[in-house]
Amino acid sequence: MNQLNDLAALIERNTGSDGLHETALPGLRLARYSAPSAPVHGLHKPAMCIIAGGRKQAMIGDRIIIYDKACYLVVTADLPVVSQVIEASAEAPYLCFAFDLNPAVLAAMVSAAGVIAPGDAPGGAPGPGLALSRSTPELLDAAIRLMRLLDTPGDLPFLAPLVEREILYRLLNGDQKDQARAIAVADSRLNQVNRAIGWIRRNYAQPFTIGRVAEEARMSTSALHEHFKAVTAMSPLQYQKQIRLQEARQLILGAGMDAATAGHEVGYDSPSQFSREYRRLFGAPPIADAARLRARPELMAEI
Known part of the structure; x- marks a missing residue:
C-alpha cells in the first residue's frame, strides 16, 4: 500500500490536472481524472498500465474488464476500446502510469535470456489482447524509481533505459509473461494476428476477403477467425x-x-x-x- 501511495503521489505531482499527460520520457504517459467519466472511444496501443488510484472499465468487443489500484494491465495489440472511469473523486482520483511496449526491445531481452514460453511457439494459442494481473512490489518499485527520475532531467538519458529494462524484465517474468514474450516472437500467433490487424488498419476503407487477411497473417482462414477473436474479442470485419x-x-x-x-x-x-x-x-x-x-x-x- 505504501508503494501505491508513493506512485500515486508521483503521478499527482507530474500531472496536477485532469487528462492525459506526456512526460519527458518518450513512451511514458500519465492519466489523472478526478470524477467518473462518460464512455470514451479510442484505439489502445500495446502498453503496460499500472493503476495507482480509482477504478476504470474497459469494453473490447463483447468483453468487459474492470480494474483498480491493485492491478496492472497489459495490452498486446492495437485494440478499439471503450473505456470509462467509474470511480474517482477530487480526494481520490483515478491515476494511471502507462508505459508503451516496444517489441524490438522485448525481442532482444527474450533472445538474450534464451527463454520462450510454451504459448510463444507459432502453433500456440494467443491470449486476450488486454489482460489483467495484480501489481507486485517489484514492479511498483521500478515504476516509482522511473517516475522519480523525472525530477532530475539530466539523469534521464543514462538511468531511465536501465529502469525501463527492469520494468520489461518484471513483465517478462510476471503473471503476463506469456503475453509479453509472445510480442517478442516474430511468428507467434499473437504477431500473426497483429499482422492482420496492421493490414486492416492500412486498408480499412476497402472491402476485403477473409482469405486476403489470412494470407497477410500467414494463417488459415479458420485459424485467423479463432485467434483474431481470442485477441480482439471481435471478428476481422x-x-x-x-x-x-x-x-x-x-x-x-x-x-x-x-x-x-x-x-x-x-x-x-x-x-x-x-x-x-x-x-x-x-x-x-x-x-x-x-x-x-x-x-x-x-x-x-x-x-
Whole structure:
C-alpha cells in the first residue's frame, strides 16, 4: 500500500490536472481524472498500465474488464476500446502510469535470456489482447524509481533505459509473461494476428476477403477467425467497422467534413447505413456527436 501511495503521489505531482499527460520520457504517459467519466472511444496501443488510484472499465468487443489500484494491465495489440472511469473523486482520483511496449526491445531481452514460453511457439494459442494481473512490489518499485527520475532531467538519458529494462524484465517474468514474450516472437500467433490487424488498419476503407487477411497473417482462414477473436474479442470485419467509424469521427471533428463525405471516405457507399452504424457505436448521429466532442474533447482520449 505504501508503494501505491508513493506512485500515486508521483503521478499527482507530474500531472496536477485532469487528462492525459506526456512526460519527458518518450513512451511514458500519465492519466489523472478526478470524477467518473462518460464512455470514451479510442484505439489502445500495446502498453503496460499500472493503476495507482480509482477504478476504470474497459469494453473490447463483447468483453468487459474492470480494474483498480491493485492491478496492472497489459495490452498486446492495437485494440478499439471503450473505456470509462467509474470511480474517482477530487480526494481520490483515478491515476494511471502507462508505459508503451516496444517489441524490438522485448525481442532482444527474450533472445538474450534464451527463454520462450510454451504459448510463444507459432502453433500456440494467443491470449486476450488486454489482460489483467495484480501489481507486485517489484514492479511498483521500478515504476516509482522511473517516475522519480523525472525530477532530475539530466539523469534521464543514462538511468531511465536501465529502469525501463527492469520494468520489461518484471513483465517478462510476471503473471503476463506469456503475453509479453509472445510480442517478442516474430511468428507467434499473437504477431500473426497483429499482422492482420496492421493490414486492416492500412486498408480499412476497402472491402476485403477473409482469405486476403489470412494470407497477410500467414494463417488459415479458420485459424485467423479463432485467434483474431481470442485477441480482439471481435471478428476481422467487426474490427474493420470499428476502425472505419473511429476514422470517420476524426474526419468529421478534425477536418470538418460533413457526415456523408466522411462516411464515403472511410468506405461506406450508403450514407444511411453509415449514420445508423455510427449512432449505434457512439450513441448519437454524426453531427450531434461532433458537437458533443467539441464541447468535451476529453471524450477522444486514448487511455
